[in-house]
Amino acid sequence: MNKTSFYLKLFFLLLSILGIRLWLIANFATSVPISDQWTAEGRDLFIPYLNGNFNLGSLISAHNEHRVFFTKLSSLLLFMLNESQWDPMVEIVFNVFLSMTNFVITVFILKNIFINYSNNIILFTTWLLWLNPYATDTILIGFYSHWYWMILLTLGALYGFLLGTTFSLRWVFGLFCGIAVCFSMASGFLILVAILILNSYLAIIDSRIRKNYFVTIILCLLLISLGISLLVEIPRHDSLRAHDFLSFIFKFFQSLAWPWNDFAWLGIVMYLPLLILTGKIIWLKQKPNNPELFLLGLGIWVILQVLSLSYGRGNTSGIPSRYMDVLSFGTLVNFWAILILYRDEYFKNLASLVYSFSYIWKGLWIFGMTVMLTQFTILPLLQFFASENPDYLRKVRELIITQDKNNFRTSQIIPSEWGIAADIILNPKLQVILPASLRIEKHLSIKPEQLNGTAFTVNGIVPTVGKYLGEDVIGSYHPQQGVTATGTLVTETIVIAQTYMEIPISGYLGIEGTQLAILVTGQQPMIIKPVSLIGNSWSSIRVAVPSEPFRLQATDLRPDAWFAFAIPKGIGRLSFAVEQLLSVSLLILIISIAGLLYMLSCDSCLMPKEE
DSSP states (O other): OOHHHHHHHHHHHHHHHHHHHHHHHHHHOOSSOOTTHIIIIIIIIIHHHHHTOOOHHHHHSOBTTBOOHHHHHHHHHHHHHTTSOOOHHHHHHHHHHHHHHHHHHHHHHHHHHOTTSOHHHHHHHHHHHHHSOOOHHHHHOGGGHHHHHHHHHHHHHIIIIITSOTTSHHHHHHHHHHHHHTTTOGGGGHHHHHHHHHHHHHHHHOOTTHHHHHHHHHHHHHHHHHHHHTOOOOGGGGGGSOOSHHHHHHHHHHHHTTTOTTOTTHHHHHTHHHHHHHHHHHHTTOOOOHHHHHHHHHHHHHHHHHHHHHHHTTTSSSOOGGGHHHHHHHHHHHHHHHHHHHHOGGGGGGHHHHHHHHHHHHHHHHHHHHHIIIIISHHHHHHHHHHHHHHHHHHHHHHHHHOOOTTSTTSTTSOSOHHHHHHHHTOHHHHHHSOGGGOOOSSOSOOGGGGTTSSOEETOSOTTTOSBTTBOOEESOBTTTBTTOOEEEEOOOBOOOSSEEEEEEEEOBTBTTEEEEEEOTTSOOEEEOOSSOOEEEEEEEEEEOOSSOBEEEEEEOOTTOOEEEOOOEEEOHHHHHHHHHHHTHHHHHHHHHHHHHHHHHHOOOOSOOOO
């Protein structure tokens, strides 16, 4: 495969990952912060920042058991770039690109170390793990970026600190990743345990450069000590931990069995290639080459993560989807272990057996991914998000409008500490930075006398339409005169800090005799007109915010029509860009599929190169 073909395929594979994830986000994600976001970001990050007492400790401070430094840092930077607006949808889309970065890095690491294998194998086997949206939590919740950060830094530590020559620039880069990964999440330092184990083995069998191994070993011990010192005990999580060996070992094999998590006994089958490869290397006292060393490091890391999960969440049912990004690397390791075993001279007499087992294993992997997609895991979770998100949005808005916490705790995706979350949501400073979907303008920018002699009134809407998500609005439907009332209204001055704004509209704005305009002193009015008549429902129009303070002028001269609007809500530039990107998600997916089909028609070879 020439370079042009490789990079074109990589581009279309990336485009397909982007398309499917954007489509999922557009249809199943919510702009309302979920669960831990209220405390970790709202209370512990944004409120201190807004109060002027933000410092480095705010980024390093523990959230539950974790130090999610990079998650908090990226959330704060996105908040600042989004013109001081907190929008989880921006964080979610950022995570898509972070995950795509991990895909590219994984592909290039494999391409660099598996030089005797077809690039198609490298591309498409890795792509399968990213294409399937099994980790719905990390895809649809912006706060879970720490999983992507940990994977990114883990790959860097493996490639540099494990595979790099001691004191080389690559090795130093890997060391930096090893330090940084300790601040990604609680189990981040486990990659250093994997590197420690492998360097200890290498120091035993390779006496020529033993001193170099000892340098890495000492640094690993220091960094592991740092990682352990950063751990935090959370008493309320004691009930989630494994309380006996049986529950621990069941969770362990259940996790190893991914994607067959309902069949724990398959954990042995799915990890058999790695176990055989490891056993052969130890039995023969071999020094692993770079491909073997990378697979051993990545495989040990996954197993250590599974041990951590089995202890920390051993008393829970199932495997939360947010852990599956890590578990998926186990299948990648074992897939490549099979290819290595098949070419290994040591197993030459068992080649037919290895070949047969490889097909059984690959069949289990592909079939398991398909079953997970269509039945057990993904669809129920997506259905859950689709059913709960509208109710969740309504309840959070209701809390902001009424200040009443009593009805807030009934949604399933509201955290168990609902009272704490309610207090955070009702913080006046936090309400100013909430996304447009939660911005509720209680001051309608009109005075009572402005309503005299005009058709417009507070909540002047057809009763069957109702307010905009419970929020007071201005409309020309008169309680006594109905649609026959006519007149003009000009609001008070409105100031919005963001680049864009949305104006919720209902009714028949756009027909002759109805008009909504933006007035700026010394400038021509800017007419706001929907693409099509909205009728008896609500829809939002997005326009650029004038560079100066402005007023809205509403005119209804029709005795047979009405329209209503809510006060405009600011939309940060990143939020607006995300909305535009999500609107073309299906188009991106279609282009990627067409591109891949064309590339495969030109080069369909998925076989390894000849040695």
